Amino acid sequence: MSSLLEIRDLLVRRSGRTALELDHLSIEKGRVVALVGPNGAGKSTLLLVLARLLKPTRGEILFNGQAIMSMHVRDYRRKIGLVMQEPLLLDMSVHENIAIGLHFRHTPGAEISQRVENWSTRLGIEALGSRKASTLSGGEAQRVALARAFVLQPDLLLLDEPFGALDNKTRTDLLNDLKTLLPTTGATTLFSTHDEREVSTLADSKIELAGGKICNGTCQQEG
Amino acid sequence: MLFNNPDVWEITLLSIKVSGLATIISLLIGLPSGSLLALGKFPGRSVLLTLVNTGMALPPVVVGLAVAMSLWRSGPLGNLNLIYTPTAIIIAQVIISAPVVTGLSTAALQALDPRLRLQLLGLGASRGQMVLSLWREARLPLLAALMAGFGSVISEVGASMMVGGNIHHQTRVLTTAIVLETNKGEFPTAIALGILLLLITFMINFVLTWIQQRGAKR
Numbered sequence: 147m148s149s150l151l152e153i154r155d156l157l158v159r160r161s162g163r164t165a166l167e168l169d170h171l172s173i174e175k176g177r178v179v180a181l182v183g184p185n186g187a188g189k190s191t192l193l194l195v196l197a198r199l200l201k202p203t204r205g206e207i208l209f210n211g212q213a214i215m216s217m218h219v220r221d222y223r224r225k226i227g228l229v230m231q232e233p234l235l236l237d238m239s240v241h242e243n244i245a246i247g248l249h250f251r252h253t254p255g256a257e258i259s260q261r262v263e264n265w266s267t268r269l270g271i272e273a274l275g276s277r278k279a280s281t282l283s284g285g286e287a288q289r290v291a292l293a294r295a296f297v298l299q300p301d302l303l304l305l306d307e308p309f310g311a312l313d314n315k316t317r318t319d320l321l322n323d324l325k326t327l328l329p330t331t332g333a334t335t336l337f338s339t340h341d342e343r344e345v346s347t348l349a350d351s352k353i354e355l356a357g358g359k360i361c362n363g364t365c366q367q368e369g
Numbered sequence: 370m371l372f373n374n375p376d377v378w379e380i381t382l383l384s385i386k387v388s389g390l391a392t393i394i395s396l397l398i399g400l401p402s403g404s405l406l407a408l409g410k411f412p413g414r415s416v417l418l419t420l421v422n423t424g425m426a427l428p429p430v431v432v433g434l435a436v437a438m439s440l441w442r443s444g445p446l447g448n449l450n451l452i453y454t455p456t457a458i459i460i461a462q463v464i465i466s467a468p469v470v471t472g473l474s475t476a477a478l479q480a481l482d483p484r485l486r487l488q489l490l491g492l493g494a495s496r497g498q499m500v501l502s503l504w505r506e507a508r509l510p511l512l513a514a515l516m517a518g519f520g521s522v523i524s525e526v527g528a529s530m531m532v533g534g535n536i537h538h539q540t541r542v543l544t545t546a547i548v549l550e551t552n553k554g555e556f557p558t559a560i561a562l563g564i565l566l567l568l569i570t571f572m573i574n575f576v577l578t579w580i581q582q583r584g585a586k587r
Contacts, residue, residue: 197491220493234482237506247493250494304491
């Protein structure tokens, strides 16, 4: 299987300290990869760099063999989907929230409706379409945030602790749904987590980070 | 009796026209500038923000003095022949209300969750689409900024008097007419004009508040 992402000699310094330092990392297409590590390990930093929302100090990231810094930033970002720990929904209806990324891409209206309906149904939020986002529960809001990313049919899906703000029952329900849904998207997925249960349920493989470095198997000594 | 007087209607319409145009121009200046100050990172941003905040408290009479000195025949812009014209009042009112709209727009956009910007960009928004989405998200406080901008100019008298000259049929607006009638001892007329000014301010703010609150309930 070929690589969707290849990271070489990546260094990210933030506020005078090294936030991330990766010699080499390759992610194969279609894989679901968990980023595991304590707070400050560099998980979110890596996801922000991959979303081109944070500029690395040094290094190269290849996306389908092409250096992402050589691509137009908006064109690159339109190949990815990003979900953060907080749903960060806009003050509009659920339907409008899910559709917003498609509007940014000037997708035709009929296709927007079809895709939004499809993913709303698959995530069990089809009855919420006309509800205002501010009236949703935490679990509902995070499902909307996931639907908003899935409708974009991204090549790369970046999930930054997507279950982090949810209670245990809501987390379990969403985790089980995602276990079924993620493989159907065909997207290469990177998600950050502290929770081994999320890793074992969703991930094909995991990358352990500590102090901004990959430390698979040696984390305790370094952490 | 007051409403049968064509002069009153002329003065009222000129007040609305001058202050309305000044507010629209202030919005066109203040919203982009406020967005730049709220969302941008550039050298001198803090100094600019301090200047805008200071500008929010500019005394209208001082603005009037500065604009009048610039527009007088001997002033640097004297050849434009704008002194004692409605355009001169609009210029002065823009200088008064633009910092108000800019400052309150900056505050409105800074009050949004900063991660929202990252999320919108992460969803593929262009920079313009991101800013438009943030304006939509902050539409209630931005409308409040617009109301404050309008309020700051419809009620000012010092600048309109100094650069407009309170000339009958030309530059007389409600506030300068109230001063004139008071000076003449025509208190009933001054009070009636004052009530008219309050009514106009109330009606315009009523419409803007209705739009704002309709947005809040949606």
